[in-house]
Structure formats: C-alpha cells, structure tokens
Amino acid sequence: MIHKSEINNQLHSPAPKSRSRRGKHKIFIGMAPGVGKTYRMLEEAHQLKEEGIDVVIGLLETHGRRETAEQAEGLEIVPRKQIIRGGMTLTEMDADAILERAPKLVLVDELAHTNVPGSPREKRYQDVEVILAAGVDVYSTVNIQHLESLNDLVARITGVVVRERIPDRLLEEADEVVLVDVTPETLEERLQEGKIYAPEKIEQSLANFFQRRNLIALRELALRELADNIEGDAKACTPAGQFCNIQERVLVCISTYPNSVQLLRRGARIANYMNAKLYAVFVDNPDRFLSKAESLHVETCEKLCKEFGGEFLRVPSYNVSKGIAEVAQKYGITNIVLGETRRSRWELLLRGFLAQQLMGLVKHIDLHIIATDKTPD
Numbered sequence: 263m264i265h266k267s268e269i270n271n272q273l274h275s276p277a278p279k280s281r282s283r284r285g286k287h288k289i290f291i292g293m294a295p296g297v298g299k300t301y302r303m304l305e306e307a308h309q310l311k312e313e314g315i316d317v318v319i320g321l322l323e324t325h326g327r328r329e330t331a332e333q334a335e336g337l338e339i340v341p342r343k344q345i346i347r348g349g350m351t352l353t354e355m356d357a358d359a360i361l362e363r364a365p366k367l368v369l370v371d372e373l374a375h376t377n378v379p380g381s382p383r384e385k386r387y388q389d390v391e392v393i394l395a396a397g398v399d400v401y402s403t404v405n406i407q408h409l410e411s412l413n414d415l416v417a418r419i420t421g422v423v424v425r426e427r428i429p430d431r432l433l434e435e436a437d438e439v440v441l442v443d444v445t446p447e448t449l450e451e452r453l454q455e456g457k458i459y460a461p462e463k464i465e466q467s468l469a470n471f472f473q474r475r476n477l478i479a480l481r482e483l484a485l486r487e488l489a490d491n492i493e494g495d496a497k498a499c500t501p502a503g504q505f506c507n508i509q510e511r512v513l514v515c516i517s518t519y520p521n522s523v524q525l526l527r528r529g530a531r532i533a534n535y536m537n538a539k540l541y542a543v544f545v546d547n548p549d550r551f552l553s554k555a556e557s558l559h560v561e562t563c564e565k566l567c568k569e570f571g572g573e574f575l576r577v578p579s580y581n582v583s584k585g586i587a588e589v590a591q592k593y594g595i596t597n598i599v600l601g602e603t604r605r606s607r608w609e610l611l612l613r614g615f616l617a618q619q620l621m622g623l624v625k626h627i628d629l630h631i632i633a634t635d636k637t638p639d
Contacts, residue, residue, distance in 0.1 A: 285394040288438040290403045293480040296458035299403040299442045304333040320368040321355035352378045357389040367399040374408035374426040406484040419479045446477035510538035513595040518556040529599040530570040540572030545585035583619035599630045
C-alpha cells in the first residue's frame with residue numbers, strides 16, 4: 263500500500279459533540295476493477311470497529327464477489343433509498359439517512375457512480391461532499407480511469423470511453439489516498455478464477471479492457487497519479503527555496519536554429535528512458551521579430567513536442583537563461599536539454615555560455631548538452 267498521509271489518529275479520537283469540522287476523506291484507488299479496493303476498505307473498517315469507532319456502510323457494491331460480501335459481515339449497513347423510475351424501483355445511497363444516523367465513519371463504494379435521475383444530486387461524489395461537510399469521515403473507492411483529466415488518455419489506451427468521472431480535485435483535497443496495487447498477472451488470474459466477473463464475461467473482458475497492455479498502462483497511470491499527489495503535498499510542506507521533486511521532468515530548450523528538431527527528438531528519448539514528462543520551451547524576446555521561416559520552425563517544434571506527448575511552452579523574456587530558469591522552477595524540472603552553442607568566441611566572451619549561466623540560476627537540475635548536426639534537419 264502507498265499512503266498519502268495518515269488520519270488514523272483523528273479517526274481514533276472521540277467524536278466531538280459539535281460537528282463544526284469537515285469530515286476526513288480517505289480514498290482507495292486502483293488501476294482496474296478487482297484489485298481489492300473495496301475489500302481493503304472493509305478490512306480497515308473492521309479494525310476501526312474493533313477499536314470502538316462507530317462505522318457504517320453507506321453504499322457497498324459486491325458485484326457478486328463472495329469474498330467481498332463475507333468481508334462486509336458484521337458491519338452496520340444504512341438502508342438504501344428507493345426511487346420509482348419508469349415503473350421500476352431503483353435504489354441509491356441515502357445520504358439523508360446517513361446524516362441522521364451520524365456515524366463517525368461511513369464507507370462509500372464507487373465514488374464516480376452516476377445517481378438515478380430524480381436523486382437529490384447527480385453524482386455519488388456530490389453526496390460524499392455533503393456528508394463530509396456535515397463532519398462525518400468517509401472512506402471511498404475509485405479506479406484511476408474515472409479521473410476527469412485522464413479521460414482522453416484512457417480512451418486512447420483502452421479504446422473505452424469512460425462515462426462516469428470525478429473531478430481531479432477530489433484526490434487533491436483528500437486527507438489520505440491509498441493505492442491498492444496488484445500486478446497485471448495477478449489481476450488476470452483473479453479474472454480467470456471468476457473472482458471479478460461472472461464466468462460468461464471472462465473471455466470478453468480479457469479480450470477488451472483487461473488486455474495485458476491496458477493493465478500495464480493503467481497501473482502506470484495510477485502510480486504516476488499518486489506520485490504527483492505525494493509530490494504536491496511534499497512541496498507544500500517544503501520551505502521556500504528548497505528542492506522537492508519526486509518525479510523526473512525533462513525540459514528541452516528550443517531556439518530558432520534548425521537543429522532544435524534533432525534536439526527535441528533526443529530530449530524525447532531521454533524522457534522516455536527516464537519515464538519522465540517532456541516539456542519544451544522557446545524563450546521569445548519581445549524586441550525580436552521572427553522571420554517567416556523562424557516562425558514556421560518554432561511551430562514545427564511545437565507540433566513535434568505534442569506528438570511526443572509533451573507540453574510546449576512559449577515564454578516572453580529578454581534574458582534566455584532567466585526565462586529557462588523560471589520555467590524550470592515553475593514546472594519542477596529535473597533535467598534540462600541544451601544544444602551546443604553556435605555563438606562565436608567573441609559573443610561568448612561578451613555574453614557567456616548559456617549552460618554556465620543556467621548553472622548559476624538553477625540548483626539540483628541536471629544539464630544535458632547535446633551535440634547536433636550542423637546541417638538543417
């Protein structure tokens with residue numbers, strides 16, 4: 263398990279008479295259905311109950327999984343609300359009943375679920391926010407593919423457009439995030455053993471969403487998302503001026519020289535080796551007018567950067583080294599990629615070498631000076 267922070271001490275404290283405080287939110291996240299998020303949530307709930315904490319189940323989805331249903335035994339369940347829709351009786355989590363029951367902690371499965379039309383709120387996470395605002399602590403579960411910002415990427419990876427999504431801020435605002443992680447091989451074994459879906463759905467799942475390459479990519483997304491989350495918390499606690507970057511980030515410095523295309527390709531390879539995010543920056547002098555050829559060259563670099571999955575930054579500045587240094591600090595860059603200088607010896611004597619200037623402006627960042635062909639790409 264990978265934890266963002268610990269809130270057990272607060273959970274173990276007696277409930278205050280007045281619930282003016284906001285409840286604590288702990289999210290169990292995984293790469294796909296079947297990794298064990300709900301089971302882990304129930305397991306922790308039992309431990310807290312044994313320690314005297316008032317725990318109830320607000321909403322549980324077992325999906326027919328025997329082990330999950332057995333793990334829920336012994337925990338109080340708040341009855342679901344019944345909603346009549348189109349002549350059918352449907353059920354949803356009853357947030358009002360949970361608030362009336364006023365437990366110390368409530369368990370809510372499948373945070374991204376869309377409620378039945380006619381419910382007080384459209385999404386289950388909105389019900390959770392109401393419960394938290396009332397001072398009740400919440401444990402919830404969600405899969406990485408349900409994050410709003412990852413929707414397009416997940417669709418490209420898996421070919422599946424995820425309709426039920428949650429805003430990224432829920433992870434950012436959570437008091438604790440726990441990654442429930444298993445290997446793709448273990449998840450495939452669970453699927454084949456009928457521990458995730460009914461037997462008639464196994465082959466279809468293995469051929470679609472549960473393909474090995476999909477699971478590997480989704481697992482990496484989950485690990486990266488939590489690393490970003492941890493890094494954000496660490497930076498918030500780090501004194502100004504001190505270094506705190508957990509993930510590798512590569513910044514390629516683009517100029518109007520044709521060899522910038524080669525430089526960008528090399529930077530993309532470095533980022534790929536490091537499993538790092540790629541950025542490219544062009545420092546645009548406000549007093550310098552770019553020719554049509556130079557403008558087209560910068561546009562080509564921007565397009566290529568995006569094809570590599572990177573982010574292109576165009577920064578106005580009268581000082582190239584300071585512009586690069588400011589970008590490096592803002593985006594948490596760990597590696598800067600530069601091309602070898604094309605300045606004359608006289609220019610170097612007057613203005614200095616860009617790499618030397620950067621070394622005086624940035625700390626804890628590796629500089630890569632790449633030799634490129636002299637001829638245009």
